[in-house]
Amino acid sequence: MSDLTPLPDLPVTFRPGHTRAILLTAGVAIFLTISAVALLLEQLSPGERLSFIFTGALICWVLAQLARIKVVADESGVTVVNIVTKRHLEWAEIVQVNLRPGDPWVFLNLSDGTSLPALGIQPGLAKQRAIADARALRELAEVRSTAGGAEDRG
Template sequence: MTETPALPTEWRPRTTRLVAYATAGAIILAMIVLAVFVAPQFTIVDRVLMVLFGVGLAWILHMLARCRVTADESGLTVVNAFRTRRLEWPEVLDVTMTAGDPWPRLDLSDGTALGVMGINGAEKKLAARQVTELAALLKARGEAPDRP
């Protein structure tokens, strides 16, 4: 039996954040170097746009790296790449993640499902532990059914 984690608690992917921020830094650095050493026929505007393009790509990577799930006394906050959603405990019926899924899915009381990008399926052992902890919290706090 998994012990219910203390609240508040937060789950985030480790590898995704590391790769996203390292890639973002490399892209920005590469675009700066490119802007400095590009052929002379490129104007200052072209060079600035190259760097801004790199910053735009870095922003997209940041949005992917910021994904997380936070649990507190009143419910869950799911921060996905471009949307944040606040859920009260009774709104969340179950959490499921099968082998090969990129992230778990929350089954909600309104009949919809919500992907949870803050738990990354590529980090198999970490993801399994995080899903188990979340399921334990749902059982203790929400309307989740008993698991076998």
């Protein structure tokens, strides 16, 4: 980001919007379709109908879990919500924000020497948006993790 591009106001949430919409729409459509089939098949017993509906609900829940991924940056740091995990990081813990060509999502290099995938920023369907989001998060991490960085920016 250049000095002409302002940092996003905090809190800011990064998430793959198209992917989220597709997953949630597919989940609801699958649930409704399986439930309709269960109710329309007259030869099914009540238990079998219930198992169809439960299966549809389970598929919908799994797709909703996939759709919940996000990265939230606020004054205290960054919260990374992946498929089954949620982790809050202080700004100082983030050493580097990486989105290299071919990466499926952003990786955060941490001060403890580990790397954390941040699935909320992924170049799948909206590559330019993911690049812009990764740059914004990188700039926020650089400004917030250095002492006095916020004063130098303003």
